[in-house]
Amino acid sequence: MPDPNPPAPAASPGRRADLIVEGGYVVTLDDGRPVIVDGSVAVAGDRIVAVGSAGDVDASFPEAAQRIDASGCLVMPGMIDTHTHLFQVLGRSLGDGLELMAWLRDFMLPMAVHLTLDDVVAAVRLSSLMSVLAGTTAVVDNHYAPTDTATTLAVAEAVESVGLRGAIARGVFGSRVEGSDRMGVPDELHAFSAAEELRIMDECLHQRPPGSRVEVWPMPENVVYVDRDLIAACADLAEQRDLRWQAHCSEAQEEVVIFTDVHGERPVEWLSRAGLLGPRATLAHAIWLNDDEVAAIGAARACALHQPVCNQVISSGVMRLHELLGAGATVGLGTDGLAVSGQSMFEAMKSAYGLHRLSRMDPTWPPAEQLLDLVCRHGARVLGRPAGIISEGALADLVVIDLQTPRWVPAHRPVAMLALIGHGADVRDVVVDGEVVVRRGRSTLVDQDEVMAKAREAAERVATAAGLEPLRAAWIDR
């Protein structure tokens, strides 16, 4: 319930602010979900130092170095994309309509094995730019080709170059296992032994220690085709270094069948029995779960990552979102790669909203506000950072949305409208870590035309090298 009388910021002498976002409709998502109609947010360094009515905040910080006039705008916490594949933008729209094995064989894998470091950087800069322009302030990018130290670090740098925070969930494959053959994973992806995988992780963490604006996480790519000891080693590394770890888990029904055939138990049953579930475990998709697995994820306060656009496009299934939330799980939303989505968390929210209402045949759930909670508060829990809310002490990751567009007239319920009609095109300003990284809809950090030109060149080169020409027909009749 919005609190009409949020507490006034304490006016103590000597407090400073570097930036004030002033006079907006502030959707704090703080406990109690207070909304401030004419509110301001003061930022010092990377933190929010005050939030309250515009008059009170202004009086407390009369000498802020920078101001953003947010009158006529909505101010919300930055959204968090908890699972994506940024390099996939180079293949955008290709492979549509292929079933999964053909999609991998004829499109994604040839593309992945032909990528150079320069291609990857060009792709990641473009998709990171799209993310931040659409109001995403943090991404977790599962980068799985190539995964050598230099490329992994270059991807992290590319994400950070547009101002985002987040993590590179570095794809860890190790040696082939039975599941690799059953899933048709090419040798090129199983490029390193388990020992080499852990050494590369170590090198990456040396360059980008935990707590960096963009961290590096271990990501056993899929519980089906990574050796279980290596998965356990990745979870252990995350525990030792105070990181999260991620894995694709139970996305397709077939994966559960293969895992159960090979190991005699279901994937999440095993994770639970092996003691690997906990808040550091972030499981991408987590669709095909039985009741015990849902309960285990909830009881462990583990994270399930929901990609509603991808799940519908690939027809992989419907996550048991209502049951997972009821069990106590953290559920982040994600875009899952530009081959199928628009790299927008607005799109993810709207998509989840419709998908779950239809699949449950229930127009009462989820409420629009619930989606905001998932992309902000739950997303921050996945990330393990004090973000996703506008509150004193939280990280200063803020999005200013222009309400003076036809889409927002009339704005009876702006909070619900974010999930219902919100669009990246209305994002005007973005602040990450206290830094203004988007102003008036343009990046303040990179030359957008140059980023687009480099990505166009890389896409051409890769499409030719990987023989993707047949997939580029203007109109494909199936």
Ligand SMILES: [Zn+2]
């Ligand atoms: Zn994925």
